[in-house]
Amino acid sequence: MASLRAHLASFMVRRNVRKRLGSMSDVAQIRAVFGGRSFPDPAGATYGPGSVGGVAGEWVRPKAGGSPERRLLYLHGGGFVACSPRTHRPVTGALAERGFTVFAPDYRLAPEHPFPAAVEDACAAWNALAAEGPAAIAGDSAGGNLALVATLAARDQGLPMPRAAALFSPVTDFVSADGSRVSNARRDAMFDPRALVHLGPMYLAGADPADPRVSPLAADLAGLPPLLFHVGEREVLRDDSVRMAEKARAAGVRVELRVFPVVAHVWQFAHSMLPEARCSLDEAAVFLMAPSER
Numbered sequence: 235m236a237s238l239r240a241h242l243a244s245f246m247v248r249r250n251v252r253k254r255l256g257s258m259s260d261v262a263q264i265r266a267v268f269g270g271r272s273f274p275d276p277a278g279a280t281y282g283p284g285s286v287g288g289v290a291g292e293w294v295r296p297k298a299g300g301s302p303e304r305r306l307l308y309l310h311g312g313g314f315v316a317c318s319p320r321t322h323r324p325v326t327g328a329l330a331e332r333g334f335t336v337f338a339p340d341y342r343l344a345p346e347h348p349f350p351a352a353v354e355d356a357c358a359a360w361n362a363l364a365a366e367g368p369a370a371i372a373g374d375s376a377g378g379n380l381a382l383v384a385t386l387a388a389r390d391q392g393l394p395m396p397r398a399a400a401l402f403s404p405v406t407d408f409v410s411a412d413g414s415r416v417s418n419a420r421r422d423a424m425f426d427p428r429a430l431v432h433l434g435p436m437y438l439a440g441a442d443p444a445d446p447r448v449s450p451l452a453a454d455l456a457g458l459p460p461l462l463f464h465v466g467e468r469e470v471l472r473d474d475s476v477r478m479a480e481k482a483r484a485a486g487v488r489v490e491l492r493v494f495p496v497v498a499h500v501w502q503f504a505h506s507m508l509p510e511a512r513c514s515l516d517e518a519a520v521f522l523m524a525p526s527e528r
Contacts, residue, residue: 236496237509244468247423247498258429261315261345261436268316273503276327281320284337287362289355291339292319294326303524304334304370307363307396309356309384311375311403311500314344314437324503325374325402325515332519337363341380348439353447356380357387364394370522371396374500375471378404382450382478389457398460400518403499406451406474408434408443413473421468423498430470451478460488462521464514466497490521 254267275281277297284293286307294308306329310322319326319338326336341355363369373381378401388395415427434443446453451474461482465475472493479491494501497510505511520528 236494239508240496240501240510243501243504243508244423244496244498251424252422252426255425255429257432258313258426259432264313265316268312269318269321271321273324273506275323276331279323279327279330281323281327286337286339287358287360289339289341289359291337291359292326294319294323294330294336294338296330296333296335300330300333300335301524301527303368303527304522305363305367306334306336306522307360307369307371307381307384308336308338309341309371309373309377309380310338311373311377312343313433314349314352314376315433316343322374324505325500328502328505328515329372329519332515334519334522344437345439349437349441350447352376352380352437353383353387356384360384360388360396361393364388364396368394368397368524370398370400372400372402372518372522373404374402374502376405378402379406379450382406383447385458386446386450386453396459397524398462398522399458400462400522401464401475402502402514402518403465403469403471404463404474404478405471406449406478408438408449409452410473413477415470415473418468418470418472422470423468425470425499427470451481455482455485455487458482458485458487460521461490462518463489463491464502464518465491465493466499466501467493467495468497469499471499492517
């Protein structure tokens with residue numbers, strides 16, 4: 235059963251975000267909405283600039299120390315056109331408070347830098363981080379897409395793969411327009427699927443939406459590391475997680491899927507007030523730990 239705060243938060247997102255996003259055809263408007271700071275930076279983390287694999291970004295470290303085994307690449311969401319490591323400090327800082335040293339790449343954004351620029355940056359950052367030792371990967375929304383694509387690329391190139399991956403409401407399918415994209419069209423607190431279609435052309439710039447580097451659901455998923463999916467039951471992107479989880483499980487991948495009632499897209503931002511957000515982050519942190527730490 236969802237908390238009363240989840241219902242309130244969903245209402246606030248619908249009123250303050252979905253309406254402001256409008257048709258999602260104006261990049262400046264999307265960036266203005268997603269770039270606003272709604273939650274404070276978690277106090278138990280430090281934030282500083284850095285670069286990994288030639289990709290600039292931000293290191294987020296726990297103030298109280300942390301385990302050397304808890305190294306994490308976190309790829310922020312924002313529809314491939316907006317946001318930054320700074321906007322996602324509520325999530326990366328919360329993971330740092332759970333003992334992780336996090337690098338969040340400031341990957342290139344569309345439409346100025348369309349596909350495959352973000353993929354190239356995500357892969358470069360992951361490959362460089364993984365070359366220094368075992369690590370995990372995570373991401374939300376568009377960043378969840380990039381986390382999956384970087385993992386697939388590492389597998390295909392015979393490079394070190396993440397120990398595990400945590401995906402918060404990831405975009406996995408640029409092709410389908412059925413399932414939850416229809417059934418949740420009115421229920422999703424943040425997105426109108428009719429508006430979401432404008433993001434695809436901005437990001438793809440003519441690329442094939444069925445390319446597995448765009449739609450990881452289209453890839454062969456055999457041999458991937460353990461995957462955790464957390465998604466909201468009312469999200470238009472719900473089936474991106476559900477279908478990806480089902481396909482990965484069928485390919486022999488260890489998968490954990492949890493569908494949360496009521497919550498809005500990437501509700502993990504609201505962990506300072508929302509029990510469902512704290513629960514999600516706690517579960518993800520355990521999942522991403524080295525086996526010796528669990």
